[in-house]
Amino acid sequence: MSFSNAAIPIAFLFTFLYILYGVFFRPNQKKLGHKPPGPCPLPLIGNLHLLGDLPHRNLQFLARTYGPIMSLKLGQVPAIVISSSQAAELIFKTNDIVFATRPKTQAYDFLSYGFKGTAFAEYGPYWRHVKKLCTVQLLSVPKVEMFAPLRREELVLVVKSLEGASASREIVDLSEVLHNLTEDIVFKMTFGADTNKDNALSYKELVQEGMSLA
Incomplete structure (x- = not known):
């Protein structure tokens, strides 16, 4: 029997087994809710x-x-x-x-040191404390206004670099430029350092490595 001839009965077999699973082994839908x-x-x-x-x-x-x-x-x-x-x-x-609660996976348990931080922590007293700390120290109106000169300085540098690229008719990847701009602003606001200086690790590379490991 050729593969093409065998494919049809195999497909029917999978369908039959799937129906059997749905009828006899799938959890009762009433217990799970509609x-x-x-x-x-x-x-x-x-x-x-x-x-x-x-x-x-x-x-x-x-x-x-x-x-x-x-x-x-x-x-x-x-x-x-x-x-x-x-x-x-x-x-x-x-x-x-x-x-509010995030699903727990083994990968994020290791990567976040036991579900720490606002992204992976389970909803509860710890998560509320971290959220409050982040809001007060980073996202409050006084803090955002305090970093306005920093954001303006970074924007001026980006605009000048785009002007130079335009004058020399260079191709610019705006997605990459805006990503680097956001990365630099966030790192300077949180760590007081530029990600592209002093051999600092790139946040983008760390995120990509974390996603790959997860």
Whole structure:
């Protein structure tokens, strides 16, 4: 039997096993609560085939059919897609405490030294303390105004560099320029140092390495 002839019965076998799993082994939906409406997933790949080359546009199209809150299955991972400002406000503002806790993974346990910081910490007294510390020391109005001269100085340097590149008709990657600008401002505000001087490590490289390790 050739591979093409064997592919059809194999596909039917996978579909049959998937249906059996859904009928006999999948947890009772009543215990999990009702999921938002969404397209029916395929075996193994779920709804990944519906995302296409332009996922944001295809998600918009699906939202018109299934509503501003819909459920998808990305492979075997269930996901909820929010497509309206009203629904986003309900989740991130009105009921933000319910959705505040981050999922715990072994990778981020190691990378964040036991889920420390605001990005990976579990919601609770520690997270509230770190958030308050960050807000008061970095994001308060007096602090933001205090660093206005620093931001202005960095912007002037970027504008001058763009003027020079324009005069010499050089090609400029604006995404890279804006990223470096943001990186320098953040590092000077938090650490008082420029990331590109004194052999300092690049924040971008550290983030990329962390994502790769995770």
